[in-house]
Amino acid sequence: MNEELNRSTGSFFKPDDKKDYTAVIIDRWHAAARARCRMPFQPPPKPVKVIIAKPKITVPKAKIGARPRYSFNVMLGIFQLNRLGTNEKVISCELSIPIGDVRRVLKHETPVSNKAWILAQQTPLPSKSEIIGKLSKEP
DSSP: OOOOEEETTOEEEEOOOOOOOOOHHHHEEEEEEHTTTOOOOOHHHOOOOOOOOOOOOOOOOOOOOSSSSSSSHHHHHHHHHHHHOOHHHHHHHHHTTTTTHHHHTTOOHHHHHHHHHHHHSSSSOOHHHHHHHHHOOOO
């Protein structure tokens, strides 16, 4: 193993070998007591390799797609994402909606889209993953 001298502390630095040495350390504590009691020799335990599983972070992706008309919930989700500070292009990519449709909805010119916009301004803002999760269930 390549040992490098750590210049700041003057000690040798060994990279982590991803093993759990707890059983080895405890066995060394008890080794002197076993020798005093004249117990027969026991080989020391070997360190156990630890595998750290990285959690998979999955962001739900809503595939709304291009439609002639969007439902109230889709418009509400677009307004909430916009209120979170998400760009039009990002909303378009995450929801699979054409960017022209996202811009048209964000103008809130129709009475239904105006109601959705007002509701998005009045209600507490959910997280981005909650919004996309709700929109992914949209038929």
